[in-house]
Amino acid sequence: MLLIKEIRERRESIKERLRKRAFRDTDLIDEIINLDDKRRKIKAELDDLLNKTKTRSKEIGDLYKSGKREEAEQKKKEMASLKDEVKALEDEFRKVELRIADTLERIPNLPHESVPPGTTDADNVIVKEGGSMPSLPDDALTHWDLAAKFDLIRFEEGTKITGSGFPVFSGMGARLQRALVNFFLDRALGAGYHEFSPPLLVNKDSAFATGQLPDKDGQMYYINEDDLYLIPTAEVPLTNLYRDKLLKEEDLPQKLVGYTPCFRREAGSYGKDVRGLNRLHQFDKVEIVQIVHPEKSYDVLEKMMAHVESLLMELELPYRILRLCGGDLGFTSALTFDFEVFSAAQKKWLEVSSVSNFESFQANRLKLRFKDRDGKNQLLHTLNGSALAFPRIIAALLENGQTKDGIEMPAALHPYLGFEKIA
RNA sequence: GGAGGAAUGGCGGAGUGGUCGAACGCACCGGUCUUGAAAACCGGAGACCCUUCACGGGGUCCGGGGGUUCGAAUCCCUCUUCCUCCGCCA
Numbered sequence: 001m002l003l004i005k006e007i008r009e010r011r012e013s014i015k016e017r018l019r020k021r022a023f024r025d026t027d028l029i030d031e032i033i034n035l036d037d038k039r040r041k042i043k044a045e046l047d048d049l050l051n052k053t054k055t056r057s058k059e060i061g062d063l064y065k066s067g068k069r070e071e072a073e074q075k076k077k078e079m080a081s082l083k084d085e086v087k088a089l090e091d092e093f094r095k096v097e098l099r100i101a102d103t104l105e106r107i108p109n110l111p112h113e114s115v116p117p118g119t120t121d122a123d124n125v126i127v128k129e130g131g132s133m134p135s136l137p138d139d140a141l142t143h144w145d146l147a148a149k150f151d152l153i154r155f156e157e158g159t160k161i162t163g164s165g166f167p168v169f170s171g172m173g174a175r176l177q178r179a180l181v182n183f184f185l186d187r188a189l190g191a192g193y194h195e196f197s198p199p200l201l202v203n204k205d206s207a208f209a210t211g212q213l214p215d216k217d218g219q220m221y222y223i224n225e226d227d228l229y230l231i232p233t234a235e236v237p238l239t240n241l242y243r244d245k246l247l248k249e250e251d252l253p254q255k256l257v258g259y260t261p262c263f264r265r266e267a268g269s270y271g272k273d274v275r276g277l278n279r280l281h282q283f284d285k286v287e288i289v290q291i292v293h294p295e296k297s298y299d300v301l302e303k304m305m306a307h308v309e310s311l312l313m314e315l316e317l318p319y320r321i322l323r324l325c326g327g328d329l330g331f332t333s334a335l336t337f338d339f340e341v342f343s344a345a346q347k348k349w350l351e352v353s354s355v356s357n358f359e360s361f362q363a364n365r366l367k368l369r370f371k372d373r374d375g376k377n378q379l380l381h382t383l384n385g386s387a388l389a390f391p392r393i394i395a396a397l398l399e400n401g402q403t404k405d406g407i408e409m410p411a412a413l414h415p416y417l418g419f420e421k422i423a
Numbered sequence: 424g425g426a427g428g429a430a431u432g433g434c435g436g437a438g439u440g441g442u443c444g445a446a447c448g449c450a451c452c453g454g455u456c457u458u459g460a461a462a463a464c465c466g467g468a469g470a471c472c473c474u475u476c477a478c479g480g481g482g483u484c485c486g487g488g489g490g491u492u493c494g495a496a497u498c499c500c501u502c503u504u505c506c507u508c509c510g511c512c513a
Binding site: 039040043044046047048050051053054056057058059060061062063064065072073075076077078079080083245246247248371375377 | 433441442450451452468470472473474481482483492493494
């Protein structure tokens, strides 16, 4: 959430930056300022009234003490109308505040200056490519064919017991998944992250604080009976560990990692893009989160990217890194880099990680601050990244590693798998 | 699910109708002492909002919401969470 103070101070430049991310309702900025003017005016009147009632009641107390009952009774009568006025103003004040909050919540984060212009993923900018492309024969199998051939993933049975987008991993497929959990977590621990195993359901406050609500309402699975949401990413519970916290500067940075399943309704996605493991309702992911000093967040973003990149190199997958354009940026993000791997039989780039700096946008909602050297409370910066999301990694590993006599696994996974080849 | 108890500042913890933004301790900041540090001593210091160029002034906040009262951290209702006991289940 943006700060009203900044909106007031930089009205036009904020509108300009919002346009860069293809946000059309820039009128909301003017609306907020108007409402805030109104709020301040009411606040001044209200404070004045409250001040009066406070003084009066002290006077009444004093009168009683000095035995002047008559005068006290008289003053009490006068208070009645004051109280009505206070009540009316308070109602008005609350209404304006609610409208401000409502409007403010719908405004996305401001894009960082390095965010390229553009409206769709076609405008994302490739900043780096790495790894080497496998050379597969023309009759190379897609991962869903390989999955069937070696009994690694049972899509139909998942559809039967739950629905489409809920695959069942089987045999070496299940073992591969388990190996990836440990591989990714171990690498994160090696990089100094603290491991958490958080709840998979969160309440409204948590979903709001990281920005899934109100923006992604309808994309999360919702348990009506208990008013809880299934997490779309471990980002939500992990970051919310720090909701309503006041940290000390020496506690920074906080580095967290968690492995969780993720649940996404993916309402509105159909067609060939959702084939096989390409897009699922439930998938596994290891997520890294950092809570950092505001001056350090862009350095940390680079470190997190380097971490993600190192994972892809160890997995020996061809990858590329994209700087997301304004129109493709998530609601809460100031700058995001996507990592894609090439799935060689589908001949497709698949997104496997998204590393973002949210600056103070989430921290503002979380009320996550630290006491700086001057003793002032300042918002922290939050960042996160997938390290990594499993299904598309598995798709690429299967397709790219296929040979005449089985599927070769990268050496880094051998100790975790207990085998070197799927056959 | 039933019965009882509790929720106070960064943390711990007093406070049962006005003199309470709230004792005290820890942590924190400044100073004295010390070669330096620690200890000791002295002093400072909550968050948020409005207003002011500034000094300052005003308001709100004692888990959330509502109520009683001239006046609420304190009394009442309600919700949430935690603790104890009982029941149920893994």
